Amino acid sequence: MSDGTLKAATYNTNSIRSRLELVLDWLRREAPDVLCLQETKVQDADFPAALFRDAGYHVAFRGQKAHGGVAIVSREEPQEVAFGFDDDGEPDEPRLIRAVIAGIPVVNTYVPQGRSPDSEHFQYKLEWLARLRAFFERHYSPQELLLWMGDFNVAPEPIDVHDPQRLKDHVDFHPKARAALEHVREWGFVDVFRRHHPEEPGQYTFWDYRVRGALERGLGWRVDHIWATEPLAQKSTRAWIDVKARRAERPSDHTFLVAEFALGSS
Secondary structure, eight states, rough: TTEEEEEEEEESSOOOSSSHHHHHHHHHHOOOOOEEOOOOOOOGGGGOOHHHHTTOEEEEOOOOSOOOEEEESSSSSEEEEEEEOOSSSOOOGGGGGEETTTTEEEEEEEEEOOOOTTHHOOOOHHHHHHHHHHHHHHOOOTOOOEEEEOOOOOOOSSSGGGGGTTTSSTTTTTTHHHHHHHHHTTEEEEEEHHHTTTTTTTTSOOOTTTTTHHHTOOOBBBBBEEEEEEEHHEEEEEEEEEEEHHHHHHHHSSOEEEEEEOOOOO
16 A cells, blocks of 8 residues: 555455465455455364465454355454454354454455345344444444445345346345345445446346356346445545456356555555
8 A cells, every 4th residue: 555545355255265266366466455355154273364474465354164254354464353243142253354454444244145035034134234333333433434345245226236126025135125234324334336336237246156147148236345434435536346257267156346545645
C-alpha cells in the first residue's frame, strides 16, 4: 500500500486445499493488500499458512473440518484479530473473522446459506444477520472507515440473479433474506461494486456446479460482496469481478471480487 491505494478482494474457495494453487497464483498476479477467504473447509491445524507466508502474506484464520471456515490474508500483519460473535448466542467462529489491516477495520463473513425456507437453517440465517447488525452497532460507527467483505449468501436485488422470478423463493434471494441483509446495509453500508456498476446486468460471482454450462450461459448469482461505510466507499476508485478464475482448472463455484480504494499516502 505504498502508493496509498488499498486493493481488497474476497473469494469463496470451496476448500482452500483444493484451490490452494489457484489462490496463490492469483495473489502473485494481482498482489492485493487484503484477501478475505470463505468456506476454507479445513481445521486450523491443517490450514496451509506456511505457503501464504512464503508468498509474502500474513494469514489469520478459523475453521473446522469439512465445512465453513474463514481467513484474512494480508500484506501487513493483521492487528486486533478476533473471531465470531461476542453476544449471548453461539459464537460461530468459523463464519466471522475481523482484524485491522493497514489501519482499516476489516470484517469477513461467511453468512449461513439456509438450505430451504421452511427449515431451521433458514431461520438461523435470518437470526445470524440480525446478530450481525447488532455486532456492527456494538463495535463500529458508520461515520468511520470500515470494510465488510465475504460470501453473504444473499443476492440483494433482481439484477443480481439470472432469473429473479423463478428464484424468488430461493434461500439466497428470498424476500426475508433480502430484507435481513438490507437491515444490515441500512446501518451504514454502501455496496461498493454497485457504486461503480449501478445498472449493469449479468455481473455475477457464483455459478452453480450442478447447472451444466452455467458460466457460459450466464446463469449466475452475485452473492459475494464488498461493502464499506460511506467515508470509505467515497474513496473507492473501481471494483470488478475476476471471471477468469472461474474458468481455471478445478475452479471454485465462486470467483474473486475486487475493489480499490485511494486512501492517500501511507
